[in-house]
Amino acid sequence: MTMAAEANFVADPFTPEGDTVIDCKVDKIFYGDFLAVRDSVVPIEKNKITAFIGPSGCGKSTVLRSLNRMNDLINVFRFEGSVMYHGQDIYAKKVDPVVVRRYIGMVFQQPNPFSMSIFDNVAFGLRLNKYKGDLEEKVQKALERAALWNEVKDKLKNSGLSLSGGQQQRLCIARAIATEPDVLLMDEPCSALDPIATRQVEELMLDLRSRFSVALVTHNMQQATRVGDTTAFFSVDISKGGRTGYLVEMGPTAQVFDDPQQQLTKDYVAGEFS
């Protein structure tokens, strides 16, 4: 693809075969005057893992964080387009972003347990939501689903910060799923973990897929092929002197990696640029 073509390029929209939970259409995303992402249609499918890949600065995290209005916390952020969650526009005026995040939860790059006990970490969102049922049962279930229960069941009163990095990330996943969100956004959840902990979190993602729909930002192409059902490849358009991210290609992971439709995707998955 030539630079001139790249400047006007808009990816063919990907139409999944199954149900979608989020239909995201980015026209433009700005930070102040800076156009960070343009023209990207990114559906998130039900009970699948959608991996976002692409070179640094192409807007993967920006798009991911737009899916639950996490970027609203940045005052120069501006979103033009629509994010429909089960048909409801999450950017509509009457919508409370705190409620959006109850349905669309988030796990961050650095494990960030709160400075409180393992139990209280997992119970945090439930208490916030004034959960009236059996808290202990809920906490146990979330820790079991996060594949952490057996390692922590005898030390639930210990600080979450006393756990290893991989355990801390699974604790954060338990905290995120305890309130039973519908969608989990994961922003490079393994980048601070060693290979063994990474494997555990990847297996966990594959398990969680039966209950949740997952959107995952990853730098690691092998990770996208191991866990991604669908892959969205973004690139950065530098042709007009800016650095604007845009979607190049989206489809079933096997197709994006083995039979990419765009030359840019071919080069990227072949490791010819990063």
Ligand SMILES: Nc1ncnc2c1ncn2[C@@H]1O[C@H](COP(=O)(O)OP(=O)(O)OP(=O)(O)O)[C@@H](O)[C@H]1O
């Ligand atoms: N809070 C912010 N204020 C201003 N610009 C920002 C902000 N966050 C991100 N950007 C810019 O938006 C662009 C996209 O950033 P983003 O973090 O979404 O990319 P990314 O593909 O996730 O990158 P990486 O792989 O390096 O994490 C970059 O040029 C970045 O500098």
